[in-house]
């Protein structure tokens with residue numbers, strides 16, 4: 001059995017996060033889609049209660065690795081994963097793991113807001129209900145309201161909780177999806193380009209929300225916008241051709257990255 | 272450094288470098304003329320130096336404007352960001368060097384007495400050193416040569432040492448002959464200006480290093496100007 005350290009001590013660890021507990025730890029992860037080698041020998045320590053962003057050119061494997069953290073890749077035919085990914089020290093690919101439980105613990109928000117074709121209330125209530133988190137109607141209502149508040153949406157929708165979620169604006173829909181993810185008490189929130197369909201104001205609202213959520217959650221965000229990564233995350237990982245090139249303090253990565261490939265990408269020099 | 276995907280971004284950064292090269296060229300000329308003006312007590316040349324100073328000031332404003340516009344338009348990252356920050360800082364150092372050259376040149380108006388040769392040689396040597404350093408540091412910047420920048424950074428000690436010895440020498444002259452006090456005071460200020468120019472050159476060196484590595488030069492350079500703690504007696 002190899003010992004897995006539970007505090008971050010890698011050389012890439014930025015000072016501000018040294019000693020913080022590791023939430024997600026990956027070791028020598030390889031992911032294939034058939035013959036396509038999408039993630040190559042990736043190891044990373046992702047801290048709790050901080051925002052880590054994944055940046056890199058399209059097709060470099062950001063979404064693939066993100067999906068591996070809550071086993072969303074399991075549903076993709078031909079997708080194989082090797083290596084270890086642990087959540088709080090527990091191997092998430094262990095046979096004993098209940099994938100539904102895992103996905104409640106590790107929530108996901110996608111690029112395109114995807115509310116269910118149901119009311120605002122039902123969108124948020126669905127998860128807690130199937131996970132049996134509320135024993136009665138009042139408790140369920142409390143969870144829904146609390147989640148909508150945490151997602152910074154409650155004030156805007158409190159008078160139309162019974163209206164369809166799909167009738168909200170794009171930014172509101174995305175915050176509804178975040179409320180839906182929060183409602184099942186997750187520990188990790190994965191976000192795959194959550195703002196790429198939003199205008200700058202709606203984007204700013206989500207970014208403000210992410211900043212608040214990091215007090216209580218481990219957040220991992222894939223983003224196409226380097227400015228967004230610079231604004232919202234404390235740590236930034238740069239992916240290139242399936243490899244994790246560099247992972248470190250966001251300030252450092254954007255002012256003086258260690259690797260030339262990172263430098264070329266973030267300064268707009270990639271051919 | 273390879274080119275940006277967006278070509279006009281390269282043009283923006285190149286334009287900054289060109290403006291700084293212009294500023295550097297003028298600063299070099301101003302310094303050389305200022306030293307000449309004092310050495311030869313050439314007040315016409317001094318007036319030219321004074322008149323030219325506005326050019327450097329104007330270029331500094333242009334550099335700042337270009338830098339701010341580039342930040343707003345390109346949201347520079349990593350080395351590009353450092354490149355722009357460093358351009359702003361170097362422009363400010365060059366502007367100060369220009370001011371110090373002007374102030375030095377001005378003093379030629381105030382010096383009426385003929386200059387003892389021995390006094391002049393120290394000042395002229397200091398001037399040559401300051402000019403050499405300025406030229407070297409501008410070369411280092413133009414070629415992003417951090418090695419050369421470090422060499423200039425280290426050589427600032429020489430100017431400081433020379434300044435210390437001129438300071439002592441001027442004190443002895445003033446004590447020997449009070450009629451020399453006016454002249455010596457102006458020379459002393461002139462020498463101090465050259466020493467300050469050396470310090471600005473050192474700042475530029477530090478910025479070139481930062482541009483290359485994203486960190487400050489690791490060790491503190493020992494400060495060698497000891498005139499502020501040199502007493503009247505110690506000069507004897």
Ligand SMILES: Nc1ncnc2c1ncn2[C@@H]1O[C@H](COP(=O)(O)OP(=O)(O)O)[C@@H](O)[C@H]1O
Pocket residue numbers: 033036038056057058059060061062063064065076
């Ligand atoms: N379902 C899939 N089947 C086959 N190949 C895929 C699949 N999803 C992604 N890939 C391939 O894996 C690589 C990584 O993709 P992805 O993780 O989506 O990159 P990113 O999110 O960084 O843009 C790409 O070459 C992509 O074509």
Ligand SMILES: [Mg+2]
Pocket residue numbers: 062063064192222
């Ligand atoms: Mg993707």
